[in-house]
Amino acid sequence: MSGIAGTKSSLTWAVHLSLAAMVLLWLFPTAGLLVSSFRTADQIATSGWWKSLSASEQNLTLRTDAPDQQVNQNGQFVIQGNLFDESSQSQISRWGTNSRSISDYAAGDTAELRKGGTVTVQTNGDYVMQSDEPFTGKRGTRIFVTAKSPPEFTLRNYNYVLFDPSNREGIAKAFFNTLTVTIPATIIPILVAAFAAYALAWMDFPGRALLIAVVVGLLVVPLQLALIPLLRLHNDIGIGKGYVGAWLAHTGFGLPLAIYLLRNYMVGLPKDIIENAKVDGATDFQIFTKIILPLSFPALASFAIFQFLWTWNDLLVALVFLIDSTGDTTVMTKQIVELLGTRGGNWEILATSAFISIAVPLAVFFAMQKYLVRGLLAGSVK
Amino acid sequence: MHPALQGLLSIVLGVGGCVAYFYFSNQFLDKVLFPGRGPNAGRNITRANMIRPWLFLLPAIAALSIYLAYPVVETLRLSLTERLPGNQSQFVGLANYQQMVSEPKFWEAMRNNMLWLLVVPAFSTALGLLAAQLSDRVRWGNIAKSLIFMPMAISFVGAAVIWKLVYDTRPVDQDQIGVLNALYLFFGGSEPNTWLTLPVWNNFFLMIVLIWIQTGFAMVILSAALRGIPEETVEAAIVDGANPFQVFFKIKVPQIMGTVVVVWTTITIVVLKVFDIVFAMTNGQWETQVLANYMYDKLFRANDWGVGSASAMIIMLLVSPILVWNVYNARKEMR
Amino acid sequence: MTNLKLTGVEKTYAGNINVLNDINLDIKTGELIVFVGPSGCGKSTLLRMIAGLETITGGELTIDGERMNDMPPAQRGIAMVFQSYALYPHMTVRDNMSFALKLAKKNPAEIDAAIEKVAKTLQLTDYLDRLPKALSGGQRQRVAIGRSIVRDPKVYLFDEPLSNLDAALRVATRIEIAQLKESMPDSTMIYVTHDQVEAMTLATRIVVLANKGVAQVGSPLELYERPENEFVAQFIGSPAMNLLSGTVVDTGDFTTVRVENGGGVIRSSVPSSAELKGTSVNIGIRPEDMQPTTDDNFAFENRVEIAEALGEVTQVYFKPQSPGSTPVIAKLQGIHRDVRTQTMRMSADPSKVHLFADGRSLLYR
CATH class of the missing domain: 1.10.3720.10 (MetI-like)
Structure with a gap:
């Protein structure tokens, strides 16, 4: 519609601005998680993540080294070092020695200490404490600084959550468990559904319309209904809780959508091609494997993505059919729910674990978005 | 067995099993049950084609009935019963509701x-x-x-x-x-x-x-x-x-x-x-x-x-x- | 030798919807039979029944003497070219052509040889490794035809193969098909179309289907010159044959008819028996056979409402005889200015005047 004369440009701007606002609003929460996963526990706890992106002026309370680090230089007792971590790029502008007057001095100034002696603090955090008397006490002296810190991020959380063997709440194992659930639970229903969809789309038999209606109906049956009867069934036939049960459950629950999606797609394939294959002498099995399957790739891909996302992100099926009391087969969603309970305040662990768990689906999402959209459009009952 | 291995094995078994089922059941139908040759070729082929859809559908129908249809009925039954010790249950009407x-x-x-x-x-x-x-x-x-x-x-x-x-x-x-x-x-x-x-x-x-x-x-x-x-x-x-x-x-x-x-x-x-x-x-x-x-x-x-x-x-x-x-x-x- | 035979074939869909009834046809080896008819007449259905894509609900189909009613398509010895070409989009031209042969477990060397040969005749050699989507419409059409040729079938079936091509390509491909047929004199072809020109130019015999049955079978010129009934008379030829009602006034080797609403009398070379005298008949004259006349012995006189000057001919539309009826059309050779609003007298050569009683031609009584 860009060619229409007399279109108001103010409206165009309003469109751009409101869309931008909406996108930011949608992105903001996820960005928060991502940014937080790269910050240290202290940083997360003391300032909002949105402040970490720009160089920020912060009031920090830091400590010098403890008196046991003092050395005697020509009769003067000296403690020196740097107030910050080695890697810090922070710049001190004002500082003080008292919590009530935290900006009495400029960087480079020397202040008298209440307990005797002097301290000099430089812009980069280097300090020298000097006194004629030895410093006493267990802890270092508090220095209040106003410092400008550049954005600062760390990979330490990821290292801890994924690779630290001492971390019993590590998510690496859950990651592989999730993968173990997901892949068979994605592939098996595709195969079963593809055959059924072909029969429902292109074979003539009594009761076909009824079966399609049943599939459409089962599409919306809440899987909550299936929990107890199936758990009992699994226990009765000896599967119990475990991967097999989870795979079977995911297959069963995924089938209606798979059949529905694939049938809708296959029915749209040109009839002539299938008839031509019949004239060419192909059996139904050959038509299916040599013509239908290759041509249905887009639909197969879209269902595969759905099922992958759904099984990867699932919590309920895993809780009911997979995870037994040993917790050896725990999946990431369950692990995160547990962290929410026990480590609700430890945002660095929570954020990192959560981001690891959503990173895979997000990667799949951005790589295969085209098929996902196509599947959605085909899958919503018209 | 390591779960990843088990997963791999199950993929092979599950997928291989599905493929084998579909392939061999079709072969059986066409070669053994109703061979498309000989004097009855035409009739046999027609018959085989009446059965084939059900071969294609069988695994799906089985999974759908066990995992979705049966639970609906079973849940309805459970909602009308009460569990007693020792895996027994008793009909209680609408008491649960x-x-x-x-x-x-x-x-x-x-x-x-x-x-x-x-x-x-x-x-x-x-x-x-x-x-x-x-x-x-x-x-x-x-x-x-x-x-x-x-x-x-x-x-x-x-x-x-x-x-x-x-x-x-x-x-x-x-x-x-x-x-x-x-x-x-x-x-x-x-x-x-x-x-x-x-x-x-x-x-x-x-x-x-x-x-x-x-x-x-x-x-x-x-x-x-x-x-x-x-x-x-x-x-x-x-x-x-x-x-x-x-x-x-x-x-x-x-x-x-x-x-x-x-x-x-x-x-x-x-x-x-x-x-x-x-x-x-x-x-x-x-x-x-x-x-x-x-x-x-x-x-x-x-x-x-x-x-x-x-x-x-x-x-x-x-x-x-x-x-x-x-x-x-x-x-x-x-x- | 009879190649393909339909005996009393009928098609009834579920719910007793009868679309074809009592079709009898004898097709000989080497013929090119064209099925024509108005849309919905069942011509494609009949073709698909021969192919085995629709069940035959009554009667019998034999190919080379063997009953084929229950045979699956692949075992009937037929090949089919679809309107949409139905090329397998995910296979190259070569794979498209070899698909049927591979399924039949032919020897790979034979397959290759067959494909090379056919590709050469159809000028497809350079495109064998392309996917259908990289071909032009005409090339796709040729692949579809080539795909059927490599199978060396007893009968070729064409389902409106040219209707997806644009006008210029259609003419070119039509000629190619005619040449192809000439190069394979022993192959039998059945061709479905709704385009009369295709039917007239390609067919050795045309089968006109109408009202669930066969209206007439015959060579193109037979159909044009000696239509068996009013339907065929009006279906073949464009614009359609004019039908005027009249009463027989004289019988014998020639028949004389008084034209109602037209005023005149016309003679036809169609002979008639004496008992027809006084009965009403329909007089059929093709627009191109209408002759202007100044003679008192005219068949028809009326005012010209529209004159379409096409250059080589002028099509003249007369005022309808009665309100709502189809106007009589005459095709006059050359350019005729100023005929509009004029009243014209028309007549026709007795040999070009058809007579129909109760819809059937008197020729065949």
Whole structure:
């Protein structure tokens, strides 16, 4: 519609601005998680993540080294070092020695200490404490600084959550468990559904319309209904809780959508091609494997993505059919729910674990978005 | 065995088994049962073709009946029985339902579910429509769509963590690390709120999470519908003197009403099944209980299969109008 | 030798919807039979029944003397070219052509040889490794034809193969098909079309289907010159044959008829028996056979309402005889200015005047 004369440009701007606002609003929460996963526990706890992106002026309370680090230089007792971590790029502008007057001095100034002696603090955090008397006490002296810190991020959380063997709440194992659930639970229903969809789309038999209606109906049956009867069934036939049960459950629950999606797609394939294959002498099995399957790739891909996302992100099926009391087969969603309970305040662990768990689906999402959209459009009952 | 190996093996077995089943059953039908040669070739082929659809369908029908059809019946039965020690059960009529409706927690869950049903589909659809319309009119629309659609890929649990950070509360004398409290204080709020424990309002904070996820879905479908509108009708309206808002509300929206209904009902189904968000964020405390979580509580915490099944049947009952409507439409379309 | 035979074939769909009834046809080796008829007459259905894509609900189909009713398509010895070409989009031209042969487990060397040969005749050699989507419409059409040729079938079936091509390509491909037929004199072809020109130019015999049955079978010129009934008379030829009602006034070796509403009398070379005298008949004259006359012995007189000057001919539309009836049309050679609004007298050579009683031609009584 860009060619229409007399279109108001103010409206165009309003469109751009409101869309931008909406996108930011949608992105903001996820960005928060991502940014937080790269910050240290202290940083997360003391300032909002949105402040970490720009160089920020912060009031920090830091400590010098403890008196046991003092050395005697020509009769003067000296403690020196740097107030910050080695890697810090922070710049001190004002500082003080008292919590009530935290900006009495400029960087480079020397202040008298209440307990005797002097301290000099430089812009980069280097300090020298000097006194004629030895410093006493267990802890270092508090220095209040106003410092400008550049954005600062760390990979330490990821290292801890994924690779630290001492971390019993590590998510690496859950990651592989999730993968173990997901892949068979994605592939098996595709195969079963593809055959059924072909029969429902292109074979003539009594009761076909009824079966399609049943599939459409089962599409919306809440899987909550299936929990107890199936758990009992699994226990009765000896599967119990475990991967097999989870795979079977995911297959069963995924089938209606798979059949529905694939049938809708296959029915749209040109009839002539299938008839031509019949004239060419192909059996139904050959038509299916040599013509239908290759041509249905887009639909197969879209269902595969759905099922992958759904099984990867699932919590309920895993809780009911997979995870037994040993917790050896725990999946990431369950692990995160547990962290929410026990480590609700430890945002660095929570954020990192959560981001690891959503990173895979997000990667799949951005790589295969085209098929996902196509599947959605085909899958919503018209 | 290492689970990864077991997984690999099961992929091979599962997939290989499926392929082998389909291949050999077809071979058996064509070569042994009704060979397509000899004097009866024609008749045999016709017969084989009558049986073949069922070979193709058998695994799917088996899985669907065991995993979806049977549980519906079984849950109905369980909801009418009471579990006795030693794997026995006893028919108790509607006693489980009576007990359920006498529990305030159940009514709280019902009330909240109704709230969810009103709010989430409405906002998701409306925001989705807005996003679809806006993004169709700018050049970077596809990127915008992609970003709004993104939460679709995030698990409910992941979303719960993401939004818990947004709703986080720190004591009054510290910097707020949750955006909501930071904004609240910035715009003159007196002290930070613990949003998720504010009864009634906390429901809406949970709903926002689902709206955030579902808007992208609504947008994608509605955007396709908007593009399907014949350009001529819009141009005709412009020539007739309609302003952009009139074009949108009087020309475009009526033409995609069917799709809007589809989106609405699809999200409604999601809402009725919503479990993970509540489970992970509040676990139904502070008056945020919903049916699915109530049912989970009954089944696996209180171990009360009767009432749990009864509440599952309530969810089924709420879904069934949509089920009937979908089936009706699908059949109409097939004719 | 009879190649393909239909005996009393009928098609009834579920719910007793009868679309074809009592079709009898004898098709000989080497013939090119064209099925024509108005849309919905069942011509494609009949073709698909021969192919085995629709069940035959009554009667019998034999190919080379063998009953084929229950045979699956692949075992009937037929090949089919579809309107949409039905090329397998995910296979190269070569794979498309070899698909049927591979399924039949032919020897790979033979397959290759057959494909090379056919590709050469159809000028497809350079495209063998392309996917269908990289071909033009005409090339796709040729692949579809080539795909059927490599199978060396007893009978070729063509389902409106040219209707997806644009006008210029259609003419070119039509000629190619005619040449192809000439180069394979022993192959039998059945060709479905709704385009009369295709039917007239390609067919050795045309089968006109109408009203669930066969209206007439015959060579193109037979159909044009000696239509068996009013339907065929009006279906073949464009614009359609004019039908005027009249009463027989004289019988014998020639028949004389008084034209109602037209005023005149016309003679036809169609002989008639004496008992027809006084009965009403329909007089059929093709527009191109109408002759202007100044003679008192005219058949028809009326005012010209529209004159379409096409250059080589002028098509003249007369005022309808009665309101709502089809106007009589005459095709006059050359350019005729100023005929509009004039009243013209028309007549025709007796050998070009057809007579129909109760819809059937008197020739065949």
